[in-house]
Amino acid sequence: MKVEAGDFVKFHYVGRFENGEVFDTSYEDIAKENGILVEDREYGPLGVNIGAGEIIPGLDEAIIGMEPGEKKTVTVPPEKAYGMPNPELVVTVPVSEFTQVGLEPVEGMYVMTDSGIAKIVKVAEDGVELDFNHPLAGKILFFEVEVVEVKKEGASDAHSAEVEG
Known part of the structure; x- marks a missing residue:
C-alpha cells in the first residue's frame, strides 16, 4: 500500500x-x-x-x-x-527593550518577542541584533x-x- x-x-x-x-x-x-x-x-x-x-x-x-x-x-x-535566510528578518532593537523587562541580552540566546522567536546575533551599546529566520x-x-x-x-x-x- x-x-x-x-x-x-x-x-x-x-x-x-x-x-x-x-x-x-x-x-x-x-x-x-x-x-x-x-x-x-x-x-x-x-x-x-x-x-x-x-x-x-x-x-x-x-x-x-x-x-x-x-x-x-x-x-x-x-x-x-x-x-534561505532572509536578511529582512534580521533587525536591531534598542538594548532598553531587554533591560526594561529585566533581561540581559546574550549572543546566541533565543528570545520570545511579540513577533515570534528570535536568536540574539549581536549585542552592542547601540542595540541588539535579532534574527527571526528559522534556525x-x-x-x-x-x-x-x-x-x-x-x-x-x-x-x-x-x-x-x-x-x-
Missing part, C-alpha cells in the same frame, strides 16, 4: 546536518545518544497528513510512494525545507525516514504534528 497525497502516515525519522550531527529525531534513544533529548517531549512515530503542508515539502514529497516498513534516506535542500534556514538536511503506518485518505483518527528543528 503505497503512500499517496491525502493519506495519514506515521513515520520515524532522524534528521542530520551535512556533517552527520543529529538535530532532531523521533527515537528517544537516538536523542539521548546525541545529547538532544527533550525531557517533556513524547517520542515515537510522527503522524501527518501527507500533502497537507504539515511537514517540510522535501519530506512530504519523499514519503509519497513509500510503503509501511520501508526506510529511505532523503536529502532536502533549503528550498524544500526552511528556505534551519539555508541548511541542507538529511533525513532517515521509516514509514510505520498508512491510513488511506478519508480514514478517521488523523492527528497532525510538525517536524521541528
Whole structure:
C-alpha cells in the first residue's frame, strides 16, 4: 500500500546536518545518544497528513510512494525545507527593550518577542541584533525516514504534528 497525497502516515525519522550531527529525531534513544533529548517531549512515530503542508515539502514529497516498513534516506535542500535566510528578518532593537523587562541580552540566546522567536546575533551599546529566520534556514538536511503506518485518505483518527528543528 503505497503512500499517496491525502493519506495519514506515521513515520520515524532522524534528521542530520551535512556533517552527520543529529538535530532532531523521533527515537528517544537516538536523542539521548546525541545529547538532544527533550525531557517533556513524547517520542515515537510522527503522524501527518501527507500533502497537507504539515511537514517540510522535501519530506512530504519523499514519503509519497513509500510503503509501511520501508526506510529511505532523503536529502532536502533549503528550498524544500526552511528556505534561505532572509536578511529582512534580521533587525536591531534598542538594548532598553531587554533591560526594561529585566533581561540581559546574550549572543546566541533565543528570545520570545511579540513577533515570534528570535536568536540574539549581536549585542552592542547601540542595540541588539535579532534574527527571526528559522534556525534551519539555508541548511541542507538529511533525513532517515521509516514509514510505520498508512491510513488511506478519508480514514478517521488523523492527528497532525510538525517536524521541528
